[in-house]
Amino acid sequence: MSVLWTSAELQAATGGHASTPFSVTGVSIDTRSIAPGDLFIALVGDNGDGHDHLASALAAGAAAMVHRIPNGTPADAKLLVVGDTFTALHTLGAAARARFAGTLVAVTGSVGKTTAKEMLRCIFASFCATHAAEASLNNHWGLPLTLTRLPTATTFCVVEIGMNHAGETAPLARLARPHATLITTIGTAHIGHLGSQAAIAAEKATIQSGLTIGGLSVLPADAPYFGLLRAASGPARVLRFGNAAAADARILSLDAEPAGSTITARILDETIRFRLNVPGAHMAINAVACLLLVRGLGLDLPRAAAALAGFATLAGRGLQRRIALPGGEMLLLDESYNASTSAVRAALDVLRGLPATRRIAVLGDMLEMGAAGPAEHQSLDLSDIDHVFACGPLMGERYASLPAAQQAGQALTSDALAPAVARFLRPGDAVLVKGSLGMKMKTIVEAIDAAGVSA
Numbered sequence: 001m002s003v004l005w006t007s008a009e010l011q012a013a014t015g016g017h018a019s020t021p022f023s024v025t026g027v028s029i030d031t032r033s034i035a036p037g038d039l040f041i042a043l044v045g046d047n048g049d050g051h052d053h054l055a056s057a058l059a060a061g062a063a064a065m066v067h068r069i070p071n072g073t074p075a076d077a078k079l080l081v082v083g084d085t086f087t088a089l090h091t092l093g094a095a096a097r098a099r100f101a102g103t104l105v106a107v108t109g110s111v112g113k114t115t116a117k118e119m120l121r122c123i124f125a126s127f128c129a130t131h132a133a134e135a136s137l138n139n140h141w142g143l144p145l146t147l148t149r150l151p152t153a154t155t156f157c158v159v160e161i162g163m164n165h166a167g168e169t170a171p172l173a174r175l176a177r178p179h180a181t182l183i184t185t186i187g188t189a190h191i192g193h194l195g196s197q198a199a200i201a202a203e204k205a206t207i208q209s210g211l212t213i214g215g216l217s218v219l220p221a222d223a224p225y226f227g228l229l230r231a232a233s234g235p236a237r238v239l240r241f242g243n244a245a246a247a248d249a250r251i252l253s254l255d256a257e258p259a260g261s262t263i264t265a266r267i268l269d270e271t272i273r274f275r276l277n278v279p280g281a282h283m284a285i286n287a288v289a290c291l292l293l294v295r296g297l298g299l300d301l302p303r304a305a306a307a308l309a310g311f312a313t314l315a316g317r318g319l320q321r322r323i324a325l326p327g328g329e330m331l332l333l334d335e336s337y338n339a340s341t342s343a344v345r346a347a348l349d350v351l352r353g354l355p356a357t358r359r360i361a362v363l364g365d366m367l368e369m370g371a372a373g374p375a376e377h378q379s380l381d382l383s384d385i386d387h388v389f390a391c392g393p394l395m396g397e398r399y400a401s402l403p404a405a406q407q408a409g410q411a412l413t414s415d416a417l418a419p420a421v422a423r424f425l426r427p428g429d430a431v432l433v434k435g436s437l438g439m440k441m442k443t444i445v446e447a448i449d450a451a452g453v454s455a
């Protein structure tokens with residue numbers, strides 16, 4: 001493993017003091033996933049004080065960044081003592097960005113951030129050394145942490161910028177200083193905190209405040225408030241993907257199959273045909289957005305498109321699995337990771353396209369929608385879904401307005417609903433499980449797995 005930071009570099013970046021010279025090969029904020037040679041940053045947060053876990057970090061072979069030295073810490077521990085670990089995480093992230101000589105891409109949007117980030121990782125990595133955020137690390141600690149992990153010998157870096165409240169995007173964008181930005185979608189996720197879709201668009205648009213001079217802004221041409229997104233891009237080069245007449249990239253045709261699609265797309269002045277091993281028109285448009293961005297950066301398009309064949313579904317975001325039941329198989333569409341209105345619509349579309357004797361949707365509440373919640377839930381079209389299970393009070397209201405023949409079961413929690421879902425399953429079924437993370441829809445996936453006949 002190559003050295004990521006020396007203690008001298010850490011001191012220079014943070015203004016801290018190293019107890020002894022050392023170097024680290026990684027950065028971690030969680031002792032449960034720490035590796036020998038990591039720098040453990042002892043953050044103080046809602047989940048406790050990292051300083052309480054210093055001993056286990058050191059025992060695991062890590063060095064540590066701290067702002068206090070707990071009693072009993074060995075005198076020879078490799079410590080970097082700073083004024084405040086959270087502030088130092090940011091300044092170290094900024095230092096990582098400052099020394100990075102490659103190209104940085106930042107992705108935001110209401111849905112599709114992690115998908116696009118992983119698609120871009122997949123494309124860039126087929127060209128050159130690439131660093132990308134782990135999982136959905138996209139907030140005020142996830143983004144700086146991602147930057148601190150950025151090796152200098154890297155050509156491309158892909159980060160994700162998320163927000164729950166207004167004002168969170170711009171500081172992260174200024175920390176990342178992207179050469180290119182991608183806004184995937186403008187939807188209604190987190191509308192409860194933001195108040196309106198216009199406010200969501202305005203918030204997402206502030207990602208452009210971090211864009212470097214001469215940067216590239218890739219925008220969803222069909223999004224509500226496109227004009228606002230365009231205006232916020234200022235002098236940047238703007239490229240648009242979507243169906244709008246003026247779009248720079250569009251899908252010409254999509255051959256859908258249950259497990260993926262073959263897409264023909266026009267990207268700037270090139271027409272390409274490529275394979276995507278994840279189903280759904282929403283995944284296809286994410287892919288086209290990513291291809292437009294990499295083409296905008298000057299990469300070879302056929303090679304980039306071919307790389308997308310290596311993109312696989314992310315756990316909880318549309319992973320399809322066959323489950324053996326007594327008498328035959330059923331198909332599980334695991335979307336248990338999260339839900340917002342556009343994501344549920346997209347997942348229902350995938351369900352409609354699956355081969356099945358019965359199509360079943362197990363839907364949990366979409367959270368953080370505030371006053372818009374009831375209407376957003378009522379807006380879901382479930383008319384051609386054979387059977388619906390509802391988890392939570394908001395989806396329960398939608399469920400109550402369904403014809404009795406579609407109503408398969410309802411409960412306030414996934415724990416309470418899971419047994420009924422498991423009992424309902426038959427060979428030939430296709431079952432979508434989707435809901436906000438807080439609804440713990442994974443419990444239902446586990447119950448379906450348990451109903452399966454073990455191989």
Ligand SMILES: Nc1ncnc2c1ncn2[C@@H]1O[C@H](COP(=O)(O)OP(=O)(O)O)[C@@H](O)[C@H]1O
Nearest residue numbers: 110111112113114115185282317318342343346
């Ligand atoms: N362009 C899109 N339109 C609608 N839904 C999408 C789109 N891209 C992804 N999704 C769905 O949204 C959910 C979250 O996807 P993810 O890529 O993790 O987004 P984010 O990181 O923005 O939360 C998944 O269910 C995924 O299938």
Ligand SMILES: [Mg+2]
Nearest residue numbers: 113114136160
């Ligand atoms: Mg994400």
